[in-house]
Amino acid sequence: MNSYQLRNLPSVERVVSGQPLAGAVESYGRERVVELTREVLANIRRQVLAGAGAPSADEITRAVLGLIAGLAAPSPHPVINATGVIIHTNLGRAPLSQAALAAADAVGRGYSDLEIDLDTGRRGSRQAHLQSLLQRITGAEAALVVNNNAAALLLGLSALAAGREVIVTRGEAVEIGGGFRIPDVLRQSGCTLVDVGTTNRTYVRDYADAVTENTGAFLKAHASNFRVAGFTAAVAERDLVELGARTGIPVLHDLGSGALLPTERYGLAHEPTPQESIAAGVGLAFFSGDKLLGGPQAGIIVGQRELVTRLERHPLARAVRIDKMSLASLTATLTHYLTGQAEAAIPVWRMIAADPLAVRARADAWSKAIAAASGAETAVVPARSAIGGGSLPGETLPSWALSISPNGSGGTPESLLSALRNQPTPVIGRIEEDTVRLDPRTVLPEQDDAMKQAILAALGAQSGA
Numbered sequence: 102m103n104s105y106q107l108r109n110l111p112s113v114e115r116v117v118s119g120q121p122l123a124g125a126v127e128s129y130g131r132e133r134v135v136e137l138t139r140e141v142l143a144n145i146r147r148q149v150l151a152g153a154g155a156p157s158a159d160e161i162t163r164a165v166l167g168l169i170a171g172l173a174a175p176s177p178h179p180v181i182n183a184t185g186v187i188i189h190t191n192l193g194r195a196p197l198s199q200a201a202l203a204a205a206d207a208v209g210r211g212y213s214d215l216e217i218d219l220d221t222g223r224r225g226s227r228q229a230h231l232q233s234l235l236q237r238i239t240g241a242e243a244a245l246v247v248n249n250n251a252a253a254l255l256l257g258l259s260a261l262a263a264g265r266e267v268i269v270t271r272g273e274a275v276e277i278g279g280g281f282r283i284p285d286v287l288r289q290s291g292c293t294l295v296d297v298g299t300t301n302r303t304y305v306r307d308y309a310d311a312v313t314e315n316t317g318a319f320l321k322a323h324a325s326n327f328r329v330a331g332f333t334a335a336v337a338e339r340d341l342v343e344l345g346a347r348t349g350i351p352v353l354h355d356l357g358s359g360a361l362l363p364t365e366r367y368g369l370a371h372e373p374t375p376q377e378s379i380a381a382g383v384g385l386a387f388f389s390g391d392k393l394l395g396g397p398q399a400g401i402i403v404g405q406r407e408l409v410t411r412l413e414r415h416p417l418a419r420a421v422r423i424d425k426m427s428l429a430s431l432t433a434t435l436t437h438y439l440t441g442q443a444e445a446a447i448p449v450w451r452m453i454a455a456d457p458l459a460v461r462a463r464a465d466a467w468s469k470a471i472a473a474a475s476g477a478e479t480a481v482v483p484a485r486s487a488i489g490g491g492s493l494p495g496e497t498l499p500s501w502a503l504s505i506s507p508n509g510s511g512g513t514p515e516s517l518l519s520a521l522r523n524q525p526t527p528v529i530g531r532i533e534e535d536t537v538r539l540d541p542r543t544v545l546p547e548q549d550d551a552m553k554q555a556i557l558a559a560l561g562a563q564s565g566a
């Protein structure tokens with residue numbers, strides 16, 4: 102039976118010369134289409150051998166066209182984030198402001214004065230403009246921007262403490278996510294980790310007792326994705342800075358997210374700011390561009406000029422340097438802080454600042470439209486939006502969500518969630534209490550129509566319509 106089906110599969114030649122693939126042959130060339138058709142047929146042969154029925158000629162052609170469309174689509178694809186998690190690492194972290202997008206577009210489109218001084222015509226530094234912005238915003242003497250915060254730490258530790266000991270409290274020798282661990286970064290930078298104190302309590306004397314003539318740095322890392330509660334004691338930055346000054350050892354502070362606006366203004370716990378680290382006198386502070394800062398992927402280093410200069414001169418600086426489009430959009434993002442427009446212009450802060458009543462009104466509008474068009478069982482329910490991205494662990498904002506019960510449509514919450522993910526503009530939601538929950542807080546206003554369409558199409562797919 103199977104060998105009969107196998108023999109009856111069309112040849113590569115027959116599929117490729119069919120009328121439906123003529124356009125593809127024209128655009129991509131015959132060779133590429135032959136190669137893709139071979140792949141599709143080989144796959145079908147395996148499935149038939151495993152007992153599946155043979156597809157029709159039309160289905161085979163559609164599979165080839167599907168493969169071509171998938172390959173030709175720009176990737177990553179835009180999705181709608183309805184999870185309520187504002188900085189979602191798997192969904193690309195911070196959406197950019199209009200100005201940040203325009204800036205990247207402008208320098209990507211043509212040439213720029215990336216490394217030329219227009220006054221003299223001589224070579225300039227790609228960091229110059231960012232440096233002056235960061236100095237004004239954080240109060241630091243100097244600044245350097247690299248590819249991401251992980252790279253910033255690797256550079257900082259390599260340049261200042263390779264071959265030497267770095268003192269870290271046990272409570273901060275943490276894994277940040279994606280397997281990125283402080284002890285591993287230290288090892289990779291050629292440093293020896295000296296851990297002091299205990300997981301929950303560390304005093305400044307613990308650091309002082311561990312100092313040797315071979316100590317290269319004190320490293321403080323913000324525990325950005327978990328919280329230690331109860332019987333705890335952490336060393337204040339100022340105390341560590343004082344010890345650093347006495348011993349001539351630089352204090353390096355990995356802030357993780359590094360909020361440039363005070364999070365407590367929005368009813369959240371206080372997230373450490375680079376401004377505070379600089380005011381406390383740390384040697385260098387490190388933070389990400391695409392977490393609470395709300396810009397592109399980048400690693401930002403601010404601090405004492407003498408230390409920043411050592412980083413700039415290290416060979417790794419070139420290996421981890423920032424590209425021109427990220428540089429342009431980061432500059433535009435930082436300008437929003439300089440001009441007091443951050444909350445209005447940067448999507449991350451707009452989402453954090455969104456009035457729960459406005460969020461509720463959007464959920465209400467979605468609910469009415471979906472119920473009217475599909476007859477689905479919808480409701481608007483209280484929800485909590487999370488900050489995410491390793492910022493403010495456990496901290497949430499009161500919000501509202503659209504709740505869709507798949508009961509009427511013959512599906513399950515899981516199948517509806519999956520159908521939502523498989524729409525032309527995928528929608529990412531979550532399941533709570535056996536219903537699909539979609540939080541408008543993280544859905545950009547211009548996505549409202551696409552969102553409703555995707556929900557209706559997903560509900561239709563559920564009921565087989």
Ligand SMILES: *Cc1c(COP(=O)(O)O)cnc(C)c1O
Binds near residue numbers: 324356357358388491
């Ligand atoms: C997120 C984070 C990092 C890594 O930053 P990337 O910009 O993702 O490389 C490092 N340290 C801490 C504490 C973090 O939260």
